[in-house]
Amino acid sequence: MPTDRFAVLTDAAIDVLAELGMRGLTHRAVDTRAGLPQGTTSAYFRTRKALIEAVVRRLADLDRADLDAARLPGEAGAPTLAMDDVDAVAAGIAAILDRWMSTARNRTLARYACLLEATHHPELRTILVHGEASRVQSRSMLAAVGARQPERAGDHLVACIDGLLFDRLAGAGASTAPPPGTAANRADLTVAIATLLRAFAGQSPEARHSGA
Template sequence: MSTTDRRTLIVDAAIDLIATQGLRALTHRALDTALDLPTGSASYYFRTKRALIEAIVDRITTRSREDFTAAQLTPTDPIDPDTTAAGIAVWLDRLLTDRRNHLITRHALTLDLLSDPDLHPRLARSLFSTERARNLFDAMGIRDPATAAADFIALLEGAIFDRFAGSRASLAAGTPESIRQLTNLVTICFRGVMP
């Protein structure tokens, strides 16, 4: 196994460990045990816990960008808000289905890193792109696309949290009901800012 593959394996295991056992469970020894690696393997690749957490932030960010690109959410010209809302809802539902552990870990780390001037902003921007949202609202002809984008990202953050840890956590992702709920939410947001 290459060094890059081994590092990715360790980071993915760290994400799963935090998501299932909490941030306090994250230790190099716990990763060695979870992956059945010789003692000291995780610390060989990530000398400090800080280095491991930086790698987790990078992994979540990279996967988010890759998933967004793979979803092919390029707006049509002219923008059809209903079609765009449905596409975003499917993407969000896939995020809840395929990357639940990333979401849980991201939230745990976001709170833990509130006072970290480097990692907290990186983690806060790791899931959604304000620039892409701003471009979307600009293409929709919204008067203040920057404000609309910031509000939209805040809505998505809340909606995602609500679905994996909030009052709607019982609504199963990967179902038509899930996509319908997310589509309705995004559609309401779009209608609220449309000229």
Template sequence: MSRRTDLLDAAIDLVAGAGLRGLTHRAVDAAAGLPEGSTSAYFRTRAALLTAVVERLGERIGTDVDDLAADAAHHPGDAAHAIDRTLELLDCWLSDPAPLAARLELTLEATRRPELSEAMTTWRTAFEALVARILVDVGLGKAAERATLIVACVDGLLMRTLSQGTGPEARRAFVEQARALLTALLVSAHVLDRTGNPLTDVTGV
């Protein structure tokens, strides 16, 4: 990796551990093990550093989502495989929770800084598009609406697990909860109307 990338990854760890108050040029230099002034050479202002951190975080998460999408493309219509691979990815995220914690901090900051919001939502848009494609593959209607709901629910489970700890027991509990959630939402046998009543069986199960 480049020195710039090393600095940004160190900054993500800093945000995860100390919050945005801990994100200073000097602190990033120290966390990356580089001479003082290294971060300032790439990012002249704190705003520039913050924007770059958000973009790097989106890049890291986005790469994982892209890999999952590529795998799903090789198994069209196989919802069970999609669920298994998604759970593997989520478990991997929890095993290295710094990006998740940093994303939580930066998501809140993006509500106050519109210039950050686009970079923060890029990965989510890709994730929702992937889930929508899987829903279409298995024959479920209202794919875009369901995909938004699924990603929001998974995100909530991730953040709750993160707040409770990310040890083996917490991760096992998360996987069980997430599997039940994804199975209910992704492999549901019915499309529901606005009142929650089943309209039609679209999966044949």
């Protein structure tokens, strides 16, 4: 299948998921959203499961592109994290989260829809593996600064950051935090993420400022 057609169809499916939820995801709805003749989506993705798996692959590719562009510590070829770099690293992660809450909001909503679908359909559980890359990166980053049990700490860090994203997009934080896509939101996220990074690396803000 041509890469451009894969992108057109899966991007349309992402928008359908974000606007209508999993129940609204049909081959016909994707055709309509993409502005293509009816039957196009089913010709490429014969089943709904195949369509969902293709959406997840597309989401993973787009997320990976965002992470690669940010060159966060833990990525191949990226600088190693030092504690003096925590604020800058937190700002980089905050910028990605802010994007996922604003211009890439549909992608995030579609991701949540796919994850929920997988909890009800064991045959789709394999799609969850796409999130492993961020965990590997987090473990490597925390290991570089001497965190205790970096593998476990890395997984916990990713879970906390995922929770922060969900809270700002769909939870109580959506009404109390600064609006997504603003400098105020990125600054607020930076503070939260820097606190998490120091906590999981075993260094509190107080210890850092005291020179410990």
